Amino acid sequence: MTRIPLLPLSLLVVLAGCTATQSSDTPLSSVELPASYETTMQAETELPATGLWWSTFGDESLNALVSTALTRNKSLEAGLANVTSARAALRVADSSALPSVSAGASVSTDSDSDFSDFSRSARLSASYQLDLFGSVAASRDAAGANLESAEFAQRALELSVTSDLAANYFDLQVARKQFEVAQDNLEIAERIFEIVLVRYDAGEISGFDFASQEAALANSRAQLPQIEQQILSLRTAIAILVGQVPQNFEVPDVDLYETGLPVPEAGLPSQLLVRRPDLLQAEADLRAAQANVQIARAAMLPSVDLGAGVTTLLTSMSDPTASLSASLAQTVFSGGALEAQLDSAKARREALLSNYEQAILSALRDVDVALSAINTSAQREEQLQIALVASRRALDSAELRYRVGTDDLTSLLSAQQNYYSATQSALETRRDRLAAAIDLYVAVGGGF
Template sequence: MTGRISRNMSTLRPFAAALVATLALSACGYKKTPPPAVVAAPPAWDAPVPVGTADVWPALDWWKGFGSAELDRLVADAKASNTDMAAAAARVTQAQAQLRIAGASLLPSLSFSGSGTTRRAGSGASTSGSATGSSNTAGGWNDTYAASLSASYEVDFWGANAAGEAAAAASLAASRFDQETVALTVTTGVATTYLQVLSLRDRLAVARSNLAIAEDVMGLVEARVNAGAGSDLDLAQQRTVVAQRRGAIPPLEQQAREQLTALAILLGKVPSGFQVAATSLASVGVPKVTAGLPSALLERRPDIKTAEARLSAADANIAVARAAFFPQVTLSASMALQQAAFGDLFSLSGAAYSLAASLVQTIFDGGQRAAQYDLSEAQQVELVQSYRAVILTALRDVEVALGSVDSLERQRVFQDDQVAQARRALELAQIQYRAGSGDLLSVLTAQQSLYAAVDAQAQIKLSALQAVVGLYKALGGGWQAGPQ
């Protein structure tokens, strides 16, 4: 038995040597080039940055800085059920499959075939079956069994297959960065919409409070008219104010419903019956703003990394197009076995081997390869400019967001003082009107000023919180690239 195994191994050596040779002839390979330095990041932001935060980057769970447990839960729901995020995850899976497809071209292909034939001598008739038949010569029948193993390998001398795999890998990275961009858009959208819902509820409370004030003043005017101390004109004017206050409520209610519906869609939920528990922005804190350094932005924003990955894919595609001008070299090896008895089929005593090499060079293709190369180069030039545009846009977004955060925070302080003064002015106007030392016009003016000031206060607070959300989005939401 040992001698037979030795003979079989000896017989296999030419075939094994051919396989080793095909794998040893590796490609010249594709060398990835780093992305060009298209924009020099400034050393610091021009917009005001809070002291002590210039080199700090937002936390990955930045939304927790608002101090709202409900917002935390909504973001978690969106990550689990948002349709855009689910679609982005599916695109990553597709890119992973494309990478495996591209990587398969770097490996040899192996195939096996087997057959069994039964033929009756002199009859001219034959029947083919599977390789599991047996030899039987009784009655003029002859059985023949055959098996073959073949391997082929395209030698990647010019790096075309390696470049194709690199392009697929870069496309996979781009898909992953796109997924992060979608996640950032969804989470900031959830935060922004949630804040809008609460702000509209605040504005509704303000509108109803102002309606109550207007109705109280109308009662006072009616009492003065009944006592003969007021005029019908005063009463008509105040009734007009009451009607205006009532008319301001339905549009705010409709906006609140619309924002609540939008929030439900972001969470992947049916809008009907969806509600949030919070009723006011008073329960939401303003997180500490952190800006990070401009130079870090290139590594922190997923859309920048997406553009960089697509540029790498374009560079690899140029290498593929360039390699198409050179001949293709393919090596192949095969081993064929044929025996009259199935039990002797794999004894290798009757094995036949073949080794082959082929070289294919396209001589004329009507300029197709040249056009493909020109197309790949033009696409790379376009992506370089797109990469530069994305970086410039990112720097602009952060500058604008930082400026908005600073400006709105100062506005909020001034508006709080304006509300306090408007409320005091209305109190004094009402006291004077009751005492008969003031006119209704002063009361009406004070009412209008207070209503406008309080409504503006609610809107400015919303804008200040949304500016913080916008800054987190501009900075990449705390996301950072991991090892690829």
């Protein structure tokens, strides 16, 4: 470190007000958003302007669970701690622009005077570094951007928790309904088995038919424990999301076909993507990286330290002395460390810019996929409802024909399997429609 001849104090103060602005090499994203998204579906539920997107499903049980999760979810509590830490870092950065004050005191005596002559002195000093080349301002900008990043990360975490909760909630309702369907299918299998047993004992059918129905009955029974395990897994997952003990935690039953299906109207503007917290977080990280480039650049330039001190002899409270000084210092040789730090900061900024652009592209894809899923799942459900009704009629007819001996067991078992598959597919498609609505809310950052 070498000292450069002092500049006039008045000039130093003027220079201190000239902080560096963003350099001309600040990167800009080249990604352009489309004007709007097209969808052919009409909304079954009116969408809210902002905020509580989960309320559009019209399910009070879901609303209560989400409210609990927002206050008790452990991951959200940890995220709030990170936001608090970032706010503290911003206060630290803000304080660097203010003078620092220190005080000291000392007592001395002359041993030859038999400890009777004491001298007391105290020193009060204030000093701060003038933000000559924007280092302090850039540090504040970086801390501010980091705080925004932490806040947006918390918003993204909230959106993730609420969307996961809604998805698990609807999955649980579907699994419960699937359990009911499996029980109905088991009852059908048991009824058919009784018919088969009677005909087998009468010698009307072969052992092959009897064994086939016996296997079908066992398979129907085996499906129930598997679905019960799925129900348990979903119920306990919901308990964790709302910050409660999984044991004995209960979730109310709802009718999936009474649940609203919010769907946006045509022309959803792509500007809604600027609400996505992950994009806002990536943008804040990019601003912080740009500020770090300014810090690294300022470290290569001179710094100014302004100090003022007053020393007073406390014994007589007289002869005060004061000094005012300013010095300009610059690192002449650092072995290339400062240049390397600047290059590293620039490279970090370029990497974050690429990540930001990638996040934009992924967001555009998410919206397209969600809109497509909403449309296709609605069309699929319409056809599956027709198939469900037809397969039930076919099963009733096949059972009747088998009872009177005009049809074989293979046709009856096939009709039973078709009906079961159609029922399961109808439930899964209803779940897909609900999941697609959740995905769209997530894709545009929650709410429209």
